[in-house]
Amino acid sequence: MDFLRPAGWPEALAAKARHPAAVPLAGGTDVMVEINFDHRRPEHLLDLGRVAELHTWETDGDHVRLGAAVPYAHVIDRLAAPLPGLALAARTVGSPQIRNRGSVGGNLGAASPAGDSHPALLAAGADVEAASVRGTRLIPVEEFYTGVKRNALAPDELIRAVRIRRATGPQQFAKVGTRNAMVIAVCSFALALHPHDRTVRTGVGSAAPTPVRARTAEDFLTAALAQDGLWETARPLPPSVVREFGQLAAGACRPIDDVRGTAAYRRHAVAVLARRTLGWAWDAYRAGEGREALCA
Incomplete structure (x- = not known):
């Protein structure tokens, strides 16, 4: 196994072009586990630790441009205000x-279906900035996931950054696991209210071959909020709306039975998480969070 350690971004792209099968290494929290358990044995590891720009972020108008190696911490x-769901x-x-x-x-x-950041990125609205020696392109996050642990990157591309919409309203995230901490999600759900354009976005994790949006549930809730004038009045949500939203969210799932849970349990849990996150987000909206965006 050869260890490649570029000193900067152009050198990293050149190395990836020469060795398309090279596995990028930043934090190593997934890659090193696979190597240690002999699940992966790449010919080349591409260490991106010295590429400084991957560790920075900046605000760009209505978006935050988050470098690919910025750690969760x-x-x-530092970014909970503009990116609360994430x-x-x-x-x-x-x-x-x-x-x-x-x-x-x-x-x-x-690109694991159980990755914790995926639902929040889907709900917030994000684009993945992919780069190679051929140039740079933006991939909408909902188009980035192509299968179980597969993504839309070309063999010579690296993730440079993620462009995420700044929050204009409440955002929530919740997941179910077999214990309270250090756990892979049995399923997860994210919700973002976007008062500035009166829309709702969601993200569902670990309940389909890829992370997905519950689009039918989004359309239903967006219509319900508009029809009853709830964006303007911030009245309590009708229980029937909350229940239907949960059921429609569960309908977006295509889960499997595995050691962490059954398909039926995952559908049920997603419905519960959808109702809970909607309740939390709407309570925050009623308290004033994001309501000023209606006048923006």
């Missing part, structure tokens, strides 16, 4: 040591 400590998801990742090493870029590269 920084998202929690910060909530980051808090559930592994241990403090893992949160200090693991990153959203690494989570995207692994």
